[in-house]
Amino acid sequence: MFKKVLVVEDLDTVAYGISMMLKQELGIREVHSTEYCDKAYTKIEGELRKGQPYDLLITDLSFKKDHTPLQLHSGKELIEKLRQKEHNLPIIICSVEEKPTMVKRFIQIDKVSAYVLKGRNGLKDLKEAVMAVFKGQHFVSNTITQLTKGSGFFELEDYDVSLLSYLSNGFSQTEISATLSKEGISPSSLSSIEKRLNKLKDILKANNNVQLVANAKDLGLI
Amino acid sequence: MFKKVLVVEDLDTVAYGISMMLKQELGIREVHSTEYCDKAYTKIEGELRKGQPYDLLITDLSFKKDHTPLQLHSGKELIEKLRQKEHNLPIIICSVEEKPTMVKRFIQIDKVSAYVLKGRNGLKDLKEAVMAVFKGQHFVSNTITQLTKGSGFFELEDYDVSLLSYLSNGFSQTEISATLSKEGISPSSLSSIEKRLNKLKDILKANNNVQLVANAKDLGLI
């Protein structure tokens, strides 16, 4: 089994739970944990230089902002920086996000070994994942593989979410159009934005932009 | 210290972490946990009938939906049903939501003893909360009390909240005016409604109705 594992997770409750499981149920002796991606990166580099590198990285994706200034704001950025700097240790992502396309991306491009969905079986899945990865195998939580098959579920693109986000921040449609075209993001015309928003109103069953944003908030999309 | 505690939490990682902490650090012998609010309710009732009631309830607020049909969909509903049925055991909420008005509501109306924010200090806070509640005191995580103090915490009238609520349900200002005058609620004129909404936009720092509703959602006003 792995001997030295780093857990990156901002919720201390979760970090504690994972660490305990790794130690008690998998008998891993050295389990370190940190609440920030920046610290995680320096730790990984540091231990490597000491000649005592980590065997495995388990990381969350989203981290709450607080008042410490950071370079790396998400698990995604941490992973990308690690791979960019040729750190090849196996990585397990442990997150509540269940977007199939993202998961695929992580596994194919960033060579992530496993994707565990935090949920009713999160910890059991993680245990399985660690064992699988130790054998050189991959692991993805069931609920996600199910999602990739049944495509009846609606999934919004980042573009749509950003529109909703702009709206919720008080931008008018005209202002959104101007902002997008300034940033070279397409489509950017007022007309296209209206069309997208109409599609979203249809999906989220809203009569107007106000209700649209309200419903999006309720669903946790923004 | 409490002797018999029920933890209601859908993420097994979190449930595991909390349970371990309660047992190991606070020496609580009987720690049960469940992933559904419905089960939580029946357990509480059941143990009470057996004459071995729980001393304390620790519950999350939001639960992921899966394919088991449920009566109680959230911690809020569980708590309300318990109080309605005269279950007076102390309750600690442990959630990621940090909406000041909600927290106040829980403490004042539902007689919740503590509100712990899941975050970098979630587990430490929870430990403190349990000890405080055992002494008959209240506990609210720091980050939340900061929010209630800092940058103006406003008490809105029911009228204002109902306006926001109408908006979030897709009503136009004209429709709201018509509805209010039909129900004999004053003021009901379009002009007055505009004026109120302008005041609200001022208070909640919003440029337009869309942002207004978004911000109101963030604060848990609606």
Next chain:
DNA sequence: GTAATTTTTACGGTTTTCCGTAAAAAAGTT
């Protein structure tokens, strides 16, 4: 009871959203 103040309502003008239609551009097919 009258004056002063506040609240509610009314109205006009400008901007933005909302909604349909349609052209222009891009992407995909054969």
Next chain:
DNA sequence: AACTTTTTTACGGAAAACCGTAAAAATTAC
């Protein structure tokens, strides 16, 4: 290459939101 389909953009009119001003009504003060 020619055609079809999809995506993006353009435009015009109606509805709604936005913003200022001001009259009417209700409250309060004296």
